[in-house]
Amino acid sequence: MMNQNVIVSDRKPILGSKTITISVSNSPLFSSPPTHFTFPRRKFLELLEAADKNSNKNNLGAGKIASWVDSMRDSSPTRLRSSSRDSVSDNNHKTSWIVRFPSALNMFDEIVNAAKGKKIVMFLDYDGTLSPIVEDPDKAYITHEMREVVKNVALNFPTAIVTGRSIDKVRSFVKLDEIYYAGSHGMDIEGPTNENTYGESDQGVLFQPASEFVPMIEKVVNILEEKTKWIPGAMVENNKFCLSVHFRRVDEKRWTALAEQVKSVLIDYPQLKLTQGRKVLEIRPTIKWDKGQALKFLLKSLGFEKSEDVVPVYIGDDRTDEDAFKVLRERGQGFGILVSKVPKETNASYSLQDPSQVNEFLKRLVEWKRKTVGEA
Numbered sequence: 001m002m003n004q005n006v007i008v009s010d011r012k013p014i015l016g017s018k019t020i021t022i023s024v025s026n027s028p029l030f031s032s033p034p035t036h037f038t039f040p041r042r043k044f045l046e047l048l049e050a051a052d053k054n055s056n057k058n059n060l061g062a063g064k065i066a067s068w069v070d071s072m073r074d075s076s077p078t079r080l081r082s083s084s085r086d087s088v089s090d091n092n093h094k095t096s097w098i099v100r101f102p103s104a105l106n107m108f109d110e111i112v113n114a115a116k117g118k119k120i121v122m123f124l125d126y127d128g129t130l131s132p133i134v135e136d137p138d139k140a141y142i143t144h145e146m147r148e149v150v151k152n153v154a155l156n157f158p159t160a161i162v163t164g165r166s167i168d169k170v171r172s173f174v175k176l177d178e179i180y181y182a183g184s185h186g187m188d189i190e191g192p193t194n195e196n197t198y199g200e201s202d203q204g205v206l207f208q209p210a211s212e213f214v215p216m217i218e219k220v221v222n223i224l225e226e227k228t229k230w231i232p233g234a235m236v237e238n239n240k241f242c243l244s245v246h247f248r249r250v251d252e253k254r255w256t257a258l259a260e261q262v263k264s265v266l267i268d269y270p271q272l273k274l275t276q277g278r279k280v281l282e283i284r285p286t287i288k289w290d291k292g293q294a295l296k297f298l299l300k301s302l303g304f305e306k307s308e309d310v311v312p313v314y315i316g317d318d319r320t321d322e323d324a325f326k327v328l329r330e331r332g333q334g335f336g337i338l339v340s341k342v343p344k345e346t347n348a349s350y351s352l353q354d355p356s357q358v359n360e361f362l363k364r365l366v367e368w369k370r371k372t373v374g375e376a
């Protein structure tokens with residue numbers, strides 16, 4: 001019995017009566033009426049417990065699809081919901097959010113004052129941070145102006161691009177050799193291939209904690225391409241150590257169907273897990289490695305593991321960047337800057353609205369550095 005939604009018809013009986021009735025309906029794609037089953041209460045609770053244990057393996061238990069789709073709607077990181085939808089309350093909500101996460105441009109002096117006499121290390125997410133979000137992931141180009149400013153940042157501070165994309169793909173967009181790349185959500189880390197001002201060069205691959213997963217990812221990409229080809233707008237992207245299933249161009253009516261296809265594949269691969277980005281389902285190995293771990297790895301590689309004299313600045317827009325913001329909070333070091341126009345739950349300290357503000361912030365940072373070197 002594939003593609004089924006299980007609906008507990010009444011929650012109260014679970015607590016009180018001896019039997020529980022559930023309705024089982026086929027996928028919303030098909031329109032057959034639901035079938036009703038009545039279970040002895042104890043048996044039902046045993047089944048529920050077993051399903052829950054199973055679901056813990058990779059979050060695929062009965063009823064999870066609905067929550068997947070809910071969170072697909074939420075974009076990322078999770079939007080903060082205001083209690084009322086009227087515009088006055090929305091404005092109050094925005095105002096109180098911006099007080100908690102002020103603009104990094106308005107707080108620029110505070111940020112650089114905290115960095116005086118210390119070494120700034122820059123971490124930059126790619127999509128939504130250095131390039132604006134666009135419909136077609138293959139056309140998420142960085143502007144010439146942004147490339148120039150990132151290059152100047154890299155000439156002044158050790159700089160890494162930390163992205164969910166494969167290194168090959170992001171390199172083909174960014175086209176800079178003097179920076180670090182942490183691709184596939186940090187599971188593929190490479191050093192600069194041109195000598196940078198820190199004398200680091202030709203470092204090539206530094207760390208690939210999930211290399212044994214490459215053949216599995218390739219296989220899953222092929223299966224998912226086959227299984228989703230009938231869903232208009234769905235796109236599967238091979239990010240080498242992980243993969244993305246895009247639904248930005250999929251009609252919302254088909255999101256459940258898409259999530260079900262992804263689920264049906266993930267069930268056979270308990271070594272893989274699902275995370276979510278902006279209108280994208282991301283599938284990656286269950287290893288404990290993420291953008292936060294990549295940030296720690298890079299700081300250690302740069303000799304700053306225990307240093308008090310480093311100020312890591314991480315700029316990102318995505319739910320996956322939260323892992324890095326969290327690491328900075330836990331270390332009590334540096335600043336996370338969330339790129340977002342709308343209030344979102346975040347572990348960042350500051351905010352910027354969009355890539356053009358990121359560009360402005362980076363330019364000011366370079367100017368500040370040049371000025372302080374000139375003054376010294």
Ligand SMILES: O=P(O)(O)OC[C@H]1O[C@H](O[C@H]2O[C@H](CO)[C@@H](O)[C@H](O)[C@H]2O)[C@H](O)[C@@H](O)[C@@H]1O
Binds near residue numbers: 127163279
């Ligand atoms: O870590 P990031 O650099 O932010 O990468 C995360 C995902 O970014 C890309 O998808 C996102 O950007 C696309 C282009 O603007 C957009 O069409 C898509 O809806 C976004 O989710 C990338 O294509 C994914 O593989 C990355 O996982």
